[in-house]
Amino acid sequence: MSTSPVQPVHVAAAEQPLSRRRHWNNQVRRHASMTPDRPALRYLGRTVTWKELHQRASALAQTLYLRGVRHGDRVLITMLNRPEYLEALLAITATGAIAVPVNIRMSPAEAVFIATDVGAKAVITDQLMSELAATVATETSGIEFVIGTGGARQGQIDYERVIGDAVGDLPEIDVPDESVAMILYTSGTTGRPKGAMITHANLNAISMAFMDSLSYRRGDVVSVAVPLFHIGGIASVLPQLYFGGTSVIHPLGEFDADRTLETFQNERTTWVFLVPAQWQTLTEAQLERPRELALRILCWGAAPASDALLRSMMTAFPDAETVAVFGQTESTGFACYLDGEHSLSKLGSVGIPTSSVEVKIVDDQMNEVATGEVGEIVFRGPTVMAGYWQRSNASEEVFAGGWLHSGDLGRQDEDGFVYIVDRKKDMIISGGENVYCAEVENAIMDHPAVAEIAVIGRSDERWGEVAVAVAVLEDGMQLGIDDLVNFLRPRLARYKHPKDLVVVDQMPRNASNKIRKNVLRESYGRTGFRPEPHPRVTTGSLL
The missing domain is CATH 3.40.50.12780 (ANL, N-terminal domain)
Incomplete structure (x- = not known):
């Protein structure tokens, strides 16, 4: 050099x-x-x-x-x-x-x-x-x-x-507008990362989507409290760069809810995007010691949020509008949004497509499924990446049929609102019935003893596959599989109930802080596996 x-x-x-x-x-x-x-x-x-x-x-x-x-x-x-x-x-x-x-x-x-x-x-x-x-x-x-x-x-x-x-x-x-501006590597949960090529045209299109879909206003003060090396951080600052507003850059480190709320208060932040885990701690801190804030938009995405968390956000920040976004790095951040007007009536939905994006729910042959039926979510539009850097085969696969394949399973209701059901590869088929892990996880997260949850599949001689819950518990709490099943009984069909509960001290995560379900499957998804005794587990397996 x-x-x-x-x-x-x-x-x-x-x-x-x-x-x-x-x-x-x-x-x-x-x-x-x-x-x-x-x-x-x-x-x-x-x-x-x-x-x-x-x-x-x-x-x-x-x-x-x-x-x-x-x-x-x-x-x-x-x-x-x-x-x-x-x-x-x-x-x-x-x-x-x-x-x-x-x-x-x-x-x-x-x-x-x-x-x-x-x-x-x-x-x-x-x-x-x-x-x-x-x-x-x-x-x-x-x-x-x-x-x-x-x-x-x-x-x-x-x-x-x-x-x-x-x-x-x-x-x-x-x-030129179609020139690549950034290559953002998607870590995924398995295999080598791939570089998503984001063009200047993509950046321009997503900045306009903020104005059109995410209730962004000229003059908003936007806090950037997620990493700038992620599409969520870059997308947060984009409208400010394009429209001339002020961005408040938060330093990285261990997320401190009190310090973040103080910054919101001092800087008069009006708009912020955070992931559900951050909103969880922020909501708890605000409920414990309310601050006078200027927050107008609470935006969340990048991971599922439980219904309980969304209700807590509305309680902690009653003057703000809760907006959900759904998308991925390959779509330059988001393709669907759920505005505050529908945050309660369509609770659990990630909303409708932005005005510049087409979304379909399709089967494995790219046929559009009927309203309410589950299929893969695919989309196309000016925010969609140019392809993967030097990965022609992967690019052809993800753009099969001319649409970007999200890898997410979802459904669309009669009003056009999209609901995420699961990652396509995370679906469990138990006794011929489809079990969607995200649905089970969302239900389990309402249990007061559960801090974090991941549901995986395990091969089973009788049922083909059964669900296994891997949980991190709240401090001082105990939970057993019998207690968990009793809790889920009024919430989920019996075939969706986990047959094992594994309690761990912490979840394995990748560089993007996503839970590495492949590691959990290797550790706890083996046929014949039985959980080791844990001091905070009151009972064992139902098998």
Whole structure:
């Protein structure tokens, strides 16, 4: 890797200006011109104005360009949440290159795999992640340089120095709308991750969907309290970049509900997206010690939420509207939404498709199923990714029949509202009946002793398969299979009841914090498996 200084050179502007493109870089430049002193970002009490954001991103883009980063090159970002993350995203894409956010929870081997898979040319990192960046650079032959903020390691280029030393202007680079802006790797729960190619057109389309579907208003203050390396974090900040509002960036670390609520209060946050686990702790903290908040929209997604949690959110934040979103990285965040008007009447639904997305429920032959019947959810529209990076077979499979296959099983009611039933591969067939794990999990989560739950299938000589519940219990609580079945009896058909209860201290999770059901199946889904005695289990198996 070369770290020698590069002398700035003047490059003539391209003949075709990019001003007609509605890219986030163009929008930031317009905000810097029209409202230069308005806050673009807030972070730990510090303000970054639109003028400062544009100047700093442009300076970083110039450094990347002078070091040879060009249209289509890939640049990794290994950072925690901070303003420099957005500066890096803007700078990389201003050159026409592709940003590749890396999940900070990944092991070095996983990060090296991604860097090798995309053929990364450079890395932008921060102090806490600089060791990971150094390992990636050492073990990946194509990386030419690393830029580090917050104190660069030896061999890395100092981020603030290149910002301060920038001279001249970046040439106007016209980046077509269908150019790839980001490659986001989906961790999944099995197999190697795949890179979803998100285009500038996708980003533009999802920002418009916020205005159209998610009750976003110009002037909203949006808190970004989920990781920026996830599509949920990027999607949260997108409307602000496009429409000129203020984003409050929350630092990553162990989620602290009280500190988060204090930030909401101090910054007058009006709109926030969080995952159900975060809403759970936040709701409990707000009910215990209510704060005067400006929250208008409570958005949730990325994992199922129990009916009990949704009711608690409405109680804890009575003046706010609860909005659910359903989608995935491949759909640039979301394809369906459930607004506050229907949050009670359609409780349990993920809503209707956004105005720009088509959704169907189909069988294995791509035939649309009847209203109310279960099938796979497929969709298409301008927010759908371009495909998987260098995975033509996987791309063809996920786009079979011209629609993006979500891998989720669902149904649609007579009003067009979509309900998630389960992941397609998580369905259990017991005695010829379909058992959808998500439905069973949702019912079990209403039990006061249960903190976390995962339901898996186990082969059974009599029934073909039976359900097994793997649970983390609340502190000081006990639960047995007899008690659980008695609790479920009025809630679920008998064939849906788990036949075993396994209590664990914690769930195995992947880098995206999703429960690794494949690990649970390997541990507890074997034929003939019986749970070991546990001090907090009152009874054993029903088998």
